[in-house]
Amino acid sequence: MPRNPNTAIRIIGIGNLLLGDEGVGVHVARHLLDHCHLPEGVDCLDGGTGSLVLLEPLQTADRIILVDATMDGAPPGTLRRLVPKFSSDFPPSLAAHDIGLRDLLDSFYLLGDLPPNVVLFTVSIAEMQNMVTTLSPEVAAAVPLVVAMIIEELGVASSA
Amino acid sequence: MSNRIVIDPVTRIEGHLRIEAVIENGVVKDAFSAGTMVRGIEKILKGRDPRDAWAFTERVCGVCTTVHALASVRSVENALGITVPKNAELVRNLMFCAQYVQDHVVHFYHLHALDWVDVVSMLKANPVEAAKIAQSISPWEKNTPGHFAAVQSRLKKYVESGQLGIFANGYWGHKAYKLPPEVNLLAVSHYLDALEWQKEIVKIHSIFGGKNPHPNYLVGGVPCSFNLEEVNAINTERLNHIGSLIKDAITFVEQVYIPDLLAIAGFYKDWASIGGGLQNYLAYGDLPTKGYGDVGSFLLPRGAILGRNLNEVHEVNGKNVEEIKEYISHSWYKYGAGDGVGLHPFAGETEFNYTGPKPPYEQLNVEGKYSWLKTPRWKEHPMEVGPLSRMLVAYAKGNTDVKELVGAVLKKLDVPITALFSTLGRTAARGVETQVVAHWMKNFYDELITNLKGGETRTFTRDKWEPASWPATAEGVGMTEAPRGALAHWVRIKDGIIDNYQLVVPSTWNASPRDAKGQRSAYEEALIGTPVANPEQPVEILRTIHSFDPCLACAVHIYDPKGEQVHQVQFY
Numbered sequence: 138m139p140r141n142p143n144t145a146i147r148i149i150g151i152g153n154l155l156l157g158d159e160g161v162g163v164h165v166a167r168h169l170l171d172h173c174h175l176p177e178g179v180d181c182l183d184g185g186t187g188s189l190v191l192l193e194p195l196q197t198a199d200r201i202i203l204v205d206a207t208m209d210g211a212p213p214g215t216l217r218r219l220v221p222k223f224s225s226d227f228p229p230s231l232a233a234h235d236i237g238l239r240d241l242l243d244s245f246y247l248l249g250d251l252p253p254n255v256v257l258f259t260v261s262i263a264e265m266q267n268m269v270t271t272l273s274p275e276v277a278a279a280v281p282l283v284v285a286m287i288i289e290e291l292g293v294a295s296s297a
Numbered sequence: 298m299s300n301r302i303v304i305d306p307v308t309r310i311e312g313h314l315r316i317e318a319v320i321e322n323g324v325v326k327d328a329f330s331a332g333t334m335v336r337g338i339e340k341i342l343k344g345r346d347p348r349d350a351w352a353f354t355e356r357v358c359g360v361c362t363t364v365h366a367l368a369s370v371r372s373v374e375n376a377l378g379i380t381v382p383k384n385a386e387l388v389r390n391l392m393f394c395a396q397y398v399q400d401h402v403v404h405f406y407h408l409h410a411l412d413w414v415d416v417v418s419m420l421k422a423n424p425v426e427a428a429k430i431a432q433s434i435s436p437w438e439k440n441t442p443g444h445f446a447a448v449q450s451r452l453k454k455y456v457e458s459g460q461l462g463i464f465a466n467g468y469w470g471h472k473a474y475k476l477p478p479e480v481n482l483l484a485v486s487h488y489l490d491a492l493e494w495q496k497e498i499v500k501i502h503s504i505f506g507g508k509n510p511h512p513n514y515l516v517g518g519v520p521c522s523f524n525l526e527e528v529n530a531i532n533t534e535r536l537n538h539i540g541s542l543i544k545d546a547i548t549f550v551e552q553v554y555i556p557d558l559l560a561i562a563g564f565y566k567d568w569a570s571i572g573g574g575l576q577n578y579l580a581y582g583d584l585p586t587k588g589y590g591d592v593g594s595f596l597l598p599r600g601a602i603l604g605r606n607l608n609e610v611h612e613v614n615g616k617n618v619e620e621i622k623e624y625i626s627h628s629w630y631k632y633g634a635g636d637g638v639g640l641h642p643f644a645g646e647t648e649f650n651y652t653g654p655k656p657p658y659e660q661l662n663v664e665g666k667y668s669w670l671k672t673p674r675w676k677e678h679p680m681e682v683g684p685l686s687r688m689l690v691a692y693a694k695g696n697t698d699v700k701e702l703v704g705a706v707l708k709k710l711d712v713p714i715t716a717l718f719s720t721l722g723r724t725a726a727r728g729v730e731t732q733v734v735a736h737w738m739k740n741f742y743d744e745l746i747t748n749l750k751g752g753e754t755r756t757f758t759r760d761k762w763e764p765a766s767w768p769a770t771a772e773g774v775g776m777t778e779a780p781r782g783a784l785a786h787w788v789r790i791k792d793g794i795i796d797n798y799q800l801v802v803p804s805t806w807n808a809s810p811r812d813a814k815g816q817r818s819a820y821e822e823a824l825i826g827t828p829v830a831n832p833e834q835p836v837e838i839l840r841t842i843h844s845f846d847p848c849l850a851c852a853v854h855i856y857d858p859k860g861e862q863v864h865q866v867q868f869y
Contacts, residue, residue, distance in 0.1 A: 154356045155338060185356060187510030189403060193496040240407070244492050247455060268337040270353075 145178035147198035148287060151205045151238060153186050157269045158213065158262035158276040162204040165260075165283050173284065179291060188241055195245045200254040202287060205238060206276075207259040214275035215261035216283060218290075256290060258283055316820065317661060318838060320829050325838065328817070328824040329663045330808045332670035339647045342798040347373045347790050348516045348762075350798065354786065355511050357800070361779045363396050363502060366514040368775040368786040368800075371589055373516050376773025376790055377761045380588050385518035385756045387745040388505050390584050391539070392512070393777075394738035395501035398546050400780035401684070401731040402554055404846045406484075406491040409724065412840045413561050414476060414484040417469040420453055422478035431483045435556040439490055440483075448486040468834040475564045484561065487553050494549050498542055504535050518757030523749055536746065543742055547735045558728040559709055562721055569712050572720030572841035574823030577678045578602040578686035579806065581613065581776040581783040584737065596737055597778060600690045601675055605718060607693040613675065615774040615785055618643060623671040623801065627663075627810035629653060630671065637813055639674065642787035643772055645799035663810075672809040672818060673801050681819040682782030682806040683845055684727040685717065698736070702729045720823070723844040764793035779803050781846040807845050820845065 150166025153159050166183045175181060180198075184191050195201055207217075221242065245253055260279050272280070319327040338357060342350055351369035355362045367389060374381065381389075424445035431440035456464075468474075476484070499509055505521055506512020513520045524530035582599030585591065592599050600610035614620055622639030625632060631650040632638055640646060652666050661667040673680075680686070691699040706725055707714060716722055748754075761767065769792060776785040782803025789797040807819040817825075820842060829835050 155341060155353065183511075185510045186362070189407070189492075189495060190499055190510045192492065196496075244407075247451075248489065248492060268341050270341055 144180055144198045146180075146200045146202065146291060147194060148175075148179070148181040148202045148204070149184040149191065149194060150182070151184040151187070151191075151203060154270055155268050157271065158260075158273050159206050160270075161206045161260045161262065161272060161276050161280065161283075164272060164277075164280055165204045165258075165287075168280055168284050169287065173288065176291060188238075189244065191241055192244060192248075195241070195253070195255075196248070201256070202290060203238075203255065203257045204283060204287070205257065205259055206262045208263070209259070209261055211261040212275070213261055213263045213273060214279040216279060216286065217259045217261075218286065219257045219259065221255060221257050258286060315661075316824070316838075316842065317663070318824055320832055323828055323830065325824045325827040325829060328821045329661065329667060330670075330810060330818065330820040331661055331668040332804070332808060337647055337649070338800065339645070339798050342795050345795050346764075346793070347376070347788060347795050350786075350788065350795060351514045351516070352511075354800065355514070357802075361396065361400060361781070362511050363392055363506070363514075364777055364779040364784055365786075365800075366512070367393065368777045368784050369788075370514050370516045371775030371777065372773045372786040372788040373775070373790070374773070375589070375775060376771040376788055377767055379517050379758065379761050380590065381518045382755045382758055384523070384745060384748055384753065386585060386588065387741050387748070388519040388521055388756065390741045391738060391745070392502055392505055393583060394734050394741065395498055395542075395546075397734045397780050398550065398731055398738065399495050399498045400846075401727050402491050402549070403495050404727065404780070405554060405558065405724070406488045408846065409843045410484055410488060410561075411464065411467055412836060412843055413474070413565060414488075415469050415471075415474040415481050416452070416464045416467060416485055417456070418474065418476070418478045419481035419485050420449065420456065420478075422449065422482035424449055424482065427479035427482040427486075430479055430560075434560055435552045437487075437552040437556075439486070445482055445486055448489060449482060451489075452485060468836045471831070471834050471836050473830060473836050476561065480560060480564070484557060487557055490553060491549075494545070498546050501539055501542055504531060504539060515757060517759065517762055518755075521756050523754040523756065525749060536749070540742060540746075543735075543739050547739065550731050550735045555728055555732055558725065559706070562710055562725060565721060566710065566712060566716075568721040568840065569710075569716035569719045571827055571837075572723070572823045572844060573718040574825070575679055575681045575817075575819050576603070576605045576718075577675075577680045578689045579613065579675055579680035579682050579783055580687045580690040581615070581778055581785060582687075582690070583776075583778045596696075597687055598690055598694045598696065599776075600694060601678075601680065602686075602689055602693060603678060607689065607714075610690055610693045615776050615787075616643075616772075619676070621673060621675055621785075621801065622677075623673050623805075624812045625666075625671055626813040627666050628668050628671045629666050639677075642774075642785070642799035642801055643789060643797070645787065645797065647799075666810075668810040670805050670809045671801075672812045673806050674812055674816075677812075677814075679812065679816045679818050679822070680806055681823075682803050683723065684730045684780075685723045686782065687778060688726040688730055689717065698733045699729065702732060720841045720844045727846070767793060770796075782806060804847060808847060820847075 148169060150162035152162035154163050163183050163185060166181050169181045182194055260276060260283060262276055315331045317329045318325050341353060351366040354369045355366040357365050425442045427445045428440055428442040502512045503509040522530045525533045579601045580599060582595040582597045584596035585594050587594035599613050601613050602610060618641035622641055624639045625636055629651045631648050632640060632646050653661060688699055692703055706729055771790045774785055774787050784803055785801055787799045788795060809818040811817055823841050827837050827841050829837050
């Protein structure tokens with residue numbers, strides 16, 4: 138698989154910006170792009186609702202950090218760090234785009250020769266809201282916390 | 298005995314889609330289609346700058362993002378009387394074609410093929426025999442015994458890991474699967490090839506649109522800077538890259554997709570008389586060659602066919618308030634003038650009125666309101682939209698490229714033209730369209746290169762860019778064709794901002810509930826008469842629903858006659 142030698146780690150925020158909290162992954166990606174200095178070899182992508190279009194971005198980095206919303210029943214704003222290996226390892230109800238992400242990751246695993254290196258951060262959200270472009274206070278408060286977790290993850294990864 | 302089957306899929310474009318089907322004596326007797334998630338992008342857009350609307354609408358859907366941006370910029374241009382420069386039209390057409398070719402191939406291999414291809418059966422295949430079959434239908438370079446053996450062993454490892462993943466929860470071994478193991482191996486091998494290929498063709502979006510997913514659009518043109526010699530512009534090197542992607546796309550479609558489609562279809566010809574459904578077909582058309590205002594110049598023509606009469610194509614006018622109307626008799630909305638009226642999208646209202654059961658629920662009250670989708674009608678007729686509609690309208694209008702290919706496919710399968718009105722016909726029409734569009738894409742590319750070499754590099758007009766030049770009020774419609782069917786955005790601009798914005802998307806035409814007269818929409822009608830051999834494994838229902846490319850993945854819940862759930866299958 139062709140790799141960009143400069144891209145050791147790629148952060149991809151996933152979600153639908155029009156569905157309020159469901160778009161939290163994109164809000165995190167934008168926060169990282171706008172307010173954080175990413176170390177050399179790390180890039181960040183607003184993955185939107187990009188399903189299979191994101192296959193190549195997954196394949197062209199050594200390590201992937203995904204950020205997505207989940208409806209797992211936990212209080213809104215709850216954060217989790219997961220290392221999913223198969224689609225069955227995913228938390229339930231990854232909001233509006235669960236199938237896309239599962240499909241995508243399974244395709245990624247299926248095509249790869251080595252087990253991919255993927256870390257998934259999830260932010261719990263309540264039930265799907267009507268269409269709005271803003272986050273609820275609980276989920277908005279989680280954004281800087283996820284960002285901090287990702288920055289810490291980058292530190293661990295680069296010293297590993 | 299009658300069973301109630303519930304198909305509860307999830308789509309990006311409109312959230313959850315659910316189908317309840319009544320099965321009697323092994324055949325679907327009635328069906329109800331319900332979208333169960335709220336829309337309301339209209340509310341987000343109201344009050345915004347109409348030149349920004351595309352960036353929001355593009356986020357509605359992850360699969361056909363570009364078409365929502367295209368419909369949006371067109372609606373605004375149509376309202377303000379802007380005609381984009383020729384190169385902008387060509388770039389938009391190229392992005393449109395790239396979207397089609399990618400989306401149709403992904404639909405065939407990754408969303409639909411597993412309704413016909415038994416993944417587990419391929420483990421028993423003889424790779425040498427599979428290669429012989431493959432080589433007899435196509436010169437594709439990867440049709441070798443070695444490659445097929447490698448694919449088989451990769452899949453074997455995957456299956457043995459206990460994680461079928463992307464192939465999980467299929468109805469493997471179901472007697473409705475009719476392909477020999479070798480053809481299953483061939484199809485799965487090409488499934489993997491298609492995954493790798495699809496990520497290349499969409500680079501056309503990254504190059505012209507600056508990024509992907511969600512490439513950039515622009516009211517008045519395209520945000521592309523052409524300069525053949527300039528490093529930071531779209532230069533000769535990038536254009537050559539696009540040229541080679543188009544060449545590879547034609548090769549993939551002609552050496553992989555079409556041969557596989559024909560080979561697989563040959564085993565399922567009984568599906569040429571199942572799943573026909575509605576007899577009315579609607580296409581807004583697209584691919585203008587002399588401007589969006591000149592409908593006669595569209596390569597994909599606009600028109601409506603009623604009663605499967607291919608001798609007459611009716612004109613369609615998106616601005617005529619008597620033609621397209623949305624009804625809410627069975628939808629969770631309310632209209633100011635009462636729920637019995639139909640409203641043209643210019644006068645469209647989006648006031649929610651949920652009267653359904655509190656989720657989770659087992660059954661919808663299909664006598665009353667049962668869907669979040671409104672019910673669009675064209676001159677009161679329910680219409681099917683999608684590749685079949687587009688190909689029928691093009692065929693009936695005498696498009697020679699389409700007529701020739703449709704004729705060749707019918708001959709190859711040895712079926713009459715009426716075979717098109719079916720589940721198999723819908724799937725075949727998508728293949729025909731892909732091949733035609735791939736070649737048109739090459740023509741658009743050649744024309745763009747000629748223009749650029751001749752010094753014509755303009756991609757944007759500033760005409761009417763400034764709100765000060767706009768009238769106090771203006772109305773426009775942006776009509777296009779998403780891969781899965783007719784799509785339009787209607788915008789009303791007042792004092793420089795959006796006053797009303799309505800979308801009627803393909804799934805609304807196809808997946809909507811009944812209208813006030815009780816007429817079913819496309820999914821509901823197409824399921825009537827579909828055989829279901831085993832209600833525990835209703836692969837036949839999925840075949841017909843997936844033939845529409847509903848942009849979904851679904852969870853199928855099977856209920857016993859008392860309404861108790863007996864079985865549930867996740868489908869990816």
